[in-house]
Amino acid sequence: MEDLYYRWWVLNNPSMGGGEPDGTSTVVTEIKPKYSMKPVVHDQFKLQGYVHYTNIDSVVKETVARYNYHKGDYESLNNRLAEIDWKSELSGMDTEEAWAHLSAILNDKLRKHVPKSVLKKDGRRKIWMTNYRKKQRAWKQYQKSKNYMDYVRATNDKIEFTTLVRNLNRNFERNLAKNLKQNPKDFWRYCKSNLKSKSRLGDLQTMDGRLTSDDKEEAELLNDYFTIEKKLKRLKTTKSAGPDGFHPRVLNELAQSITLSLSIIFAKSYETGATDGLEGGPHNTNP
Incomplete structure (x- = not known):
């Protein structure tokens, strides 16, 4: 074998060859032997060469800035929105333009009155994943060798992984049960993920005791039952943002301030029959 070049990526410590890099963890990116090797008959041979490594601390950590809706100054936000004359502000606009304009105003106010928090994501492999790969490697080794000791090792790794999980x-x-009152969203999401059947909205009962027969009748019944402000006030503030991109906590806190603007937009949509631009709009926000 002549002029062998080996390239692989492995985690190692900074003591491997050359000068010491910054940080405590490094990634080996290249190993190039600078000599020729003759064929060997043994299972092991000595490899010497140059090691090039780079620091991975900047690779495994990622930061994401998101709105911290629970620390928003909603009193000031409501005051700023109350200063807007929505009738003149949305005058002359069609449904899509009015919704886009309202969204732009809300996003601008959110940037000023709702702080952002930086969430750190750690890219390091989770402990259960490490044990899973260890178990898989041990079993594959036993499948190849059919050696009793390899079987014992694979069995022990399987037991260790099962116990860990x-x-x-x-x-x-x-933790879900402990934090149920503070964050019921995670609890119910976990319960739903363990259900085998999926639920849907059932038939609704009208004022005369009759059950609704189609989606249009259900929509009309729901529209008669809910007003815009009541619907916004009934939003679950622990839910995630819907297709409109606005967090339920924001819509709940600003219900009184944005009800008029939403009613104007809904009226425009009803009069023209146009829903362009509203696919992710407020009409899809569920209580």
């Missing part, structure tokens, strides 16, 4: 799942469920 069971403990992690138990701790996860305990």
Whole structure:
């Protein structure tokens, strides 16, 4: 074998060759032997060469800035929105233009009155994933060798992995139950993920006791039952943002300030029959 070049990526420590890099963890990106190797008959051989490495601290950590809706100054935000004359502000606009203009105003006010928090994402492999790969490697080794000791090792790794997953799942469920009042969203999402059947909106009962027969009748019945402000006030503030991109906490807190603007937009949509630009708009916000 002549002029062998080996390239692989592995985690290692900074003591491998050359000068010491910044940080404590490095990634080996290239190993190039500078000599020729003759064929060997042994299972092992010595490899010497140059090691090039780079620091991975900047790779595994990622930061994401998101609105912290629970720390928003909604009193000031409502005051700013109350100063707007929505009738003149949305005058002369069609449905799509009015909704886009309202969205732009809300986003501008949010940037001024709702702070952002930086969330750190750690790209390092989770402990259960490490144990899973270890278990898989041990089993593949036994499949190749059919050696009893490899079988024992694979069995022990399987037991270790199963125990780890069971403990992690138990701790996860305990935390869900412990934080149920503070964050019911995660609890119900977990319950829903374990259901085999999916639920849908059933037939609704009209004032005369009759059940609705189609989607249009259901929509008309719901529109008669809910007013815009009541609907916004009934939003679950622990839910995620819908297709409109606005968090339920924002819509709930600003219900009184934006009701008039939304009613104007809905009226425009009803009069013209146009829904362009509203596919992700407020009419899709569920209580």
